[in-house]
Amino acid sequence: GAVVSQHPSRVICKSGTxxxxxCRSLDFQATTMFWYRQFPKxxxxxxxxxxxxxxxxxxxxxxxxxxxxxxxxxxxxxxTVTSAHPEDSxxxxxxxxxxxxxxxxxxxxxxxxxxx
Amino acid sequence: GQNIDQPTEMTATEGAIVQINCTYxxxxxxxxxxxxxxxxxxxxxxxxxxxxxxxxxxxxxSFLSRSKGYSYLxxxxxxxxxxxxxxxxxxxxxxxxxxxxxTKLIIKx
Numbered sequence: 510g511a512v513v514s515q516h517p518s519r520v521i522c523k524s525g526t527x528x529x530x531x532c533r534s535l536d537f538q539a540t541t542m543f544w545y546r547q548f549p550k551x552x553x554x555x556x557x558x559x560x561x562x563x564x565x566x567x568x569x570x571x572x573x574x575x576x577x578x579x580x581x582x583x584x585x586x587x588x589t590v591t592s593a594h595p596e597d598s599x600x601x602x603x604x605x606x607x608x609x610x611x612x613x614x615x616x617x618x619x620x621x622x623x624x625x
Numbered sequence: 626g627q628n629i630d631q632p633t634e635m636t637a638t639e640g641a642i643v644q645i646n647c648t649y650x651x652x653x654x655x656x657x658x659x660x661x662x663x664x665x666x667x668x669x670x671x672x673x674x675x676x677x678x679x680x681x682x683x684x685x686x687s688f689l690s691r692s693k694g695y696s697y698l699x700x701x702x703x704x705x706x707x708x709x710x711x712x713x714x715x716x717x718x719x720x721x722x723x724x725x726x727x728t729k730l731i732i733k734x
Contacts, residue, residue, distance in 0.1 A: 543722075550729075552712060552724045552725060552727050553668070553712070553724045555721070555724075600665075602667045612655065612656055613670070614722065615670075616667040616669070616670075618667050619665075619666065621665070
């Protein structure tokens, strides 16, 4: 199956700093990438959908200026958490979908963010 | 609104069979997914149903009834490694995945 990687897998940062998370599709071209957030014992919450070369579409309640998403190429999307605060601590997961593949999303391994 | 319901937690015995149910109400339907998620890891794909009926894949089977808005995931010959959360997700008319909260499955020896 298709492989999606995320980097870093874990990050600990101080409050007020910015953190960038990378999501890469390794063996296919991802025309659409999704960014999710998951709190402990809760389901996935879609934050935003990004299509290559265009601005991301954010879900209601997600601050686009705080969670900057860039999908500059067909194999890379980045999520930058700006001015991180402890409440931003969470498990962030990306998924990717190829052109013509409207049904299946392939998930990255996730990034555990802890803001002190 | 859109809604996916599944039990919060289930317990089963190693070697036994367990059925995890999922009911849904969504704006449109383009298929239903089951994912397995171990603690601290991302979800992994188990099955996809878009037509009514049963899809069997090894020890796991998934059933769909579109008229009833209902699906189940059947796990046979349970192993300890099957202890995980099982997520039901529906692809709506906009091809967005709507997620259930997940069912935590606990396997006892």
